[in-house]
Amino acid sequence: MTAAPSVPFSRFGALMLVAVGFALFLAMVWLIAAGEEFGDRGNDGQAHAAGTGLNGYAGFVRLLAAEGYDVTRSRSPSGLETYDLLVLTPPAYVDPEEFAELLQKREGLGPTLVILPKWDASLPPPILPEDAREKFKPGWVILTGAYPSEWAAELPEPYKFKHIKEALAKDEAHSWEGLGLSGRMPTRTMLYADSNARHEALIADAAGHTLAFKVIGEPGSAYNENAHWTIFVADADLVNNYGMAGQSRAEAALALVEELTYDGDISAVTFDMTLNGFGASENLLTLAFRPPFLAATLCLLLALLIVGWRAFQRFGPPALAGGPAIAFGKQRLIANGAGLILRARRLRLLGAPYAALSARRIAERLGLARPDPQAIDAALARRLPGEEPFTRRATRLEAASKPADILTAAQALDSLTTKLSQGK
Structure with missing residues (x-):
């Protein structure tokens, strides 16, 4: 009997295959969760939190993170429902009604x-x-011109205001002041808000134009008494990358955030990017790693670890070493059957079945319908005259009890079958 073949992988090799496969699965989940952030594909030169051009706000994001805020750039609509500070950077064209609905929900x-x-x-x-x-x-981008947002005048009260562009002459100061700070704007092209009594100016230019204001509503109104504050920055150069190049403007940007975080009561800031076209729907893989589904995911991972650990343990006692290997195939089946007969010492029982098998073979070669011994003898006498009859050979095989006699009698039947096959 041949020895059992060796396994293609050791236990350590199989463990490494499972570990590498699991690591690749986790990498796939991370890539799906990363979405547009992978490879910095959001840096398209537009005015949003991932933009590194003059008009972008990546510098503002880094500034807040350096100041200890927990900053998130959200590409999911669920980010608009945060209870922390939300920074909105709408594009030049938005639906005033939808934007007003968002502000009212906030x-x-x-x-x-x-x-x-x-x-x-x-x-x-x-x-x-x-x-x-x-x-x-x-x-990086090339600035081609500044334009006010006309949709601001279509917002409902108390948010409504007119957004105005002003190009200062060379002899006019392009300075600003507010929140206990002062400085100069990076360019003479400025945008300001034509605010009203429902707005509290926070930063204004040298001419008194409002560059940033807080919406306070009518005194005694529900908004004034209960709503969370909303601040509008009319001139983006106070907080964009262009503005972050000046220390005074960076300090003013921090002061605006401190005004909205209630002097440090709020420590998290979310920059929305869905309004800039980076919205993405949730997928099952990322949801699986967020509450409340995280608990079920952890239980599943723990179950997988237990199953994997048990797969590398022995189930039951070990098999006997050096035992016979039962291979597939006819040859191995015959060899195993012969070994079983030898171990049982029942060789005398082989004669009659082998004689009946030989009768069917010889009858088939003689063209007989049935393996009748007398019909076989008669056909053999006509086909092979002078040969010993089949019945005599079969009787000798059935009566044999010793291995040598059984083998000799079986060979006599086989030789008769061979002669018929050769046409002798």
């Missing part, structure tokens, strides 16, 4: 900072000289 959830868009920007054109293009980093 009144009972948490404070909101709205940064109105200012610049029309574009990526460097292909016609730029090669040496000039090489100076541009990913996400």
Whole structure:
């Protein structure tokens, strides 16, 4: 009997295969959860939290993170429902009714900072000289002009205001003051809000124009008494990457956040990116790792670990080493059957079955319908005259009891079958 073949993988090798496969699965889950953030694909040169151009707010995000805030860039509509500070950076064209509905919903959830868009920007054109293009980093833009947001005048009270553009002359100061700070704007092109009594100016320019204001509502109104504050930044250069280049403007941006976080009572800030076209629906894999589904996921992972651990343990006592290997196939089946007969010492019982099997073979070669011994003898006498009759050979096989006699009698029947097959 041949020895049992060796396993293709050791226990350690199988464990490594499972571990690597599980690690790849976790990597796939992370990539799906990362979504658009993977590879920094959100840095498209537009005015949002992932933009690194002059008009973007990536610098504002980094500033708040450096100050100890828990900053999140949200690509899910669920991020709009945060109870912490929400920063909205709407594009140049939004639906005033939908935006107003969002602001009204935020009144009972948490404070909101709205940064109105200012610049029309574009990526460097292909016609730029090669040496000039090489100076541009990913996400950098060319500012082509500033435009007010006309939809602000269509908002309901107390949010409604008119957004106005002003280009200062060279002899006019482009300075600002507010929140105990002061400084200069990076350009002479400025946007301001034509606010009213329902707004509290926080930052104004040298001419008294409101650059940032807090919505306070009518005195004694439900909004004034109960709503979370909303601050509008009319000139985005106070908080965008262009503005972050100046220390005084960075301090003003922090002061606006401190105003909305109630002097440190709120420590988390969410920058929404769904209004800028980066909304993504939830998927089952990412939901599985968030409450309340996280508990079920952890139980499933624990069950998988237990199953994996048990798979590497022995079930029951070990099999006897060196035992016969039962292989598949006719040859092995015959060999195993012969070994069983030898161990049982019942060789004398083989004669009659083998004689009956030989009768069927010989009858088939003689063209007989049935393996009748007398009919076989008569046909053999005509086909092979002079040969010993079949019945005599079969009787000798059935009467044999010793292995040598059984083998000799069986060979006599086999030789008769061979002669019939050869046409002799």
